[in-house]
Amino acid sequence: MFEIIEKKILKPTVTLMKIKAPYIVKHAEPGQFVILRVEENGERIPMTITEANHKDETITIIYQVVGATTTLLNQLEVGDSLHDFAGPLGKATELEGLKKVAVIGGGVGCAIAYPVAKALHDKGSIVHSIIGFRSENLIFLNEEFKACSDQLHIMTDDGSNGNKGFVTDALKKLLENGETYDEVIAIGPLPMMKFVSLVTKPYGIKTIVSMNPVMIDGTGMCGGCRITVGGQMKFACVDGPEFDGHLVDFDEAIRRNQMYKEFEIKKHDEACRLLKEKPHGK
Numbered sequence: 001m002f003e004i005i006e007k008k009i010l011k012p013t014v015t016l017m018k019i020k021a022p023y024i025v026k027h028a029e030p031g032q033f034v035i036l037r038v039e040e041n042g043e044r045i046p047m048t049i050t051e052a053n054h055k056d057e058t059i060t061i062i063y064q065v066v067g068a069t070t071t072l073l074n075q076l077e078v079g080d081s082l083h084d085f086a087g088p089l090g091k092a093t094e095l096e097g098l099k100k101v102a103v104i105g106g107g108v109g110c111a112i113a114y115p116v117a118k119a120l121h122d123k124g125s126i127v128h129s130i131i132g133f134r135s136e137n138l139i140f141l142n143e144e145f146k147a148c149s150d151q152l153h154i155m156t157d158d159g160s161n162g163n164k165g166f167v168t169d170a171l172k173k174l175l176e177n178g179e180t181y182d183e184v185i186a187i188g189p190l191p192m193m194k195f196v197s198l199v200t201k202p203y204g205i206k207t208i209v210s211m212n213p214v215m216i217d218g219t220g221m222c223g224g225c226r227i228t229v230g231g232q233m234k235f236a237c238v239d240g241p242e243f244d245g246h247l248v249d250f251d252e253a254i255r256r257n258q259m260y261k262e263f264e265i266k267k268h269d270e271a272c273r274l275l276k277e278k279p280h281g282k
Helices: 068-073 107-122 142-147 167-176 190-203 250-258 261-277
Strands: 002-011 014-020 033-037 045-048 051-053 058-064 084-089 100-106 126-133 151-156 183-187 207-210 226-229 232-235 242-244
Touching: 002 058, 033 058, 045 058, 058 068, 058 107, 100 107, 100 167, 100 190, 107 126, 107 142, 107 183, 126 142, 126 167, 142 151, 151 167, 167 190, 183 190, 190 207, 190 250, 226 242, 226 250
Parallel strands: 100 126, 100 183, 126 151, 183 207
Antiparallel strands: 002 014, 014 058, 033 045, 033 084, 051 058, 207 242, 226 232
């Protein structure tokens, strides 16, 4: 069993958890993920590793409470344990040789982008970070990004923080002002990554995106996480999760994600009902 060492509510629907996982910590690198189950008969869901702390042997994850499993996960407290916590899975982010990089995060995707930005900063790379949220009250990890970025641009859809617009608006402005990058790394909702890739393509800047489709086993056996990259079928769990954004068929990936919406809503409502019926203190 994997004990929860720390739980912190970052925002009303965003939670940070540190889980004791000494064997995973030994091999975890930025860009990799774990697959967890809250309970024995529960759903298996992927979570990108936000931090691997070798000193206290913990893996940090940051998740948004949106579905049935994250709702159940959020009911656990310090001292409770997860039933399964398997990893590290997927390929690590390739950082060697990158001297100047733009790291872009959207919403909860910032939890995945942050360890990449930090790893680049620690290697001596110039890091320009762009992070985007719907509104100011949803911003998190801004201080952490500030500490590892040579430039930090925080955008909000509604402009409540004084910078109205999308991450693509900030990226366009930087590129139009003459900034050049060895690579752009974008992590967030599929539409955001799609449009970041469209912005960078005319400039010929290699753009890496992190794909997070539905996964079951995380080893390439089930085929649930298949995506099309450069006209070829790839599995996000073993071939990724990071791919060349200029080659990803985002429209197909978006359609596949939408196939599960009705089921996810049903399971979320069912989980909420069961939690309400659960006896107090049980």
